[in-house]
Amino acid sequence: MAEFEKRMAQSHEGAELKRIPLTLNPGEKEVITEFHDESGFNALEYKMKAWLSPRQLILQKKTRGHLIHVSDLINQADGRLDAQKVIYPGSNSDARWDTEQLIIQMKEAISIFEEAHPDCQGLFIFDQSSAHASLGPxxxxxxxxxxxxxxxxxxxxxxxxxxxxxxxxxxxxxxxxxxxxxxxxxxxxxxxxxxxxxxxxxxxxxxxxxxxxxxxxxxxxxxxxxxxxxxSSMLETLITEAGHYCIFLPKFHCELNLIEMYWGWVKYRFREIPKKTFQDAKDMAFKYLDACPTEVITLIRRFIN
Known part of the structure; x- marks a missing residue:
């Protein structure tokens, strides 16, 4: 990270983050971090605490409901990379998220990154999981x-x-x-x-x-x-052969992945709304996935800085 940091844009801390001009050596390109993670939203997730009158009860469902699985990337320059993938895994629905689906997403993510930042190299950061470490056949x-x-x-x-x-x-x-x-x-x-x-x-x-x-x-x-x-895993091979970088966070250190701030904001709002149907849950998930406010994005950018 210390080596990559020499080629990352920094910002002045203050009321607003102001980009510091980046000095690169001949042949070097600016490095932009792309933090990846996956998160799940269950259709019947609802807040666990509420103000109630004496003897009033909230009858919670015994099941957490159908799963909405989201895989996304976030960075300092753009916020979300716009390469989000959403599936609905279940016995009569989509297959569980796996390496094959991640590879397809990352091919699209690399293409989007190169279109948005043609003179830069991406540093794609992942947590430790069996899907991320899968080797080729x-x-x-x-x-x-x-x-x-x-x-x-x-x-x-x-x-x-x-x-x-x-x-x-x-x-x-x-x-x-x-x-x-x-x-x-x-x-x-x-x-x-x-x-x-x-x-x-x-x-x-x-x-x-x-x-x-x-x-x-x-x-x-x-x-x-x-x-x-x-x-090298299939994931790392794909990214490095495309001319970018790939690293993995230490195990059990989710606090190093800034996308957790994004998940936290979205899930808090998602759980505040009672959902009667799976369509209600999907509507709420997409509503808040696309509604992360400027102050949260600024907090994430300060985290990267």
């Missing part, structure tokens, strides 16, 4: 490989033997992960091509590998290799 997975070649195992992408390999003469050499006949290579062949003698090593520990261990079995040894251990 041809990613390097030691634990899904067989000991021997062929058989029922996924075909993985070709790789390059990392510079950290203990046998210098093999470092930097390309390594194919399939045989000439198209069969997937097994762990034993892959490790032997990297210089390891694994003839007396078993394929995988049962039930799990011992703690603090790097070479108890072939799968453990291979999974610790740099190219297997340090793979």
């Amino acid at each position: 041809d990613a390097l997975h030691a634990w899904t490989m067989n000991k021997s070649d062929g058989g029922k195992q996924c075909k993985q992408r070709d790789t390059v033997i990392p510079e950290s390999n203990p046998y210098p003469e093999l470092c930097g050499k390309p390594q194919k992960m399939t045989l000439p006949n198209g069969d997937a290579k097994g762990m034993q062949r892959v490790l032997e091509e990297r210089g390891f003698d694994v003839r007396k090593m078993h394929a995988k520990c049962t039930p799990v590998c011992p703690m603090e261990n790097n070479d108890c079995c072939m799968a453990c040894l291979l999974s610790k290799q740099e190219d297997f251990a340090n793979q």
Whole structure:
């Protein structure tokens, strides 16, 4: 973040935020942060506290109702990026939000960002989740490989033997992960091509590998290799190949994601209104998602600053 910050526009703090002219080195572009997050609105969510007369009750529904799932991005320059995606997951409705849907959204978000800021690079910031960390279908997975070649195992992408390999003469050499006949290579062949003698090593520990261990079995040894251990997720690959940046917040630190201020304002208003139907809930959600006031946006911009 310290390196990125050198290329981010700052503002004078005061009654109004006034942009400080940004000085860039030749070839550098301004960096604009795009904070991403997802939030859910249940159709029957309603405030939990109210003023009542003696013996008066509010009968709350036992269910929270149908879910409205929102995925959005927010930044200092524009507020919302206008790449919002809303789905209604449920047994007879949309599928649950997943990596595939996020990738589709991010392709559109990158296009919108580049149109709005043609001479800038985006720094897309995400929280930690399994969807954000998902690897591609041809990613390097030691634990899904067989000991021997062929058989029922996924075909993985070709790789390059990392510079950290203990046998210098093999470092930097390309390594194919399939045989000439198209069969997937097994762990034993892959490790032997990297210089390891694994003839007396078993394929995988049962039930799990011992703690603090790097070479108890072939799968453990291979999974610790740099190219297997340090793979980019599909999300990160998409963003970096488009010429932008991608980072992930520390786990369990939602307070570092400023979009939570936006969710908080919207949900507070959403819960103040009783909803009788799912259409009422959708109308209220969209009303307040589009109604975040200037003072909240200013607070978010001060947070970024």
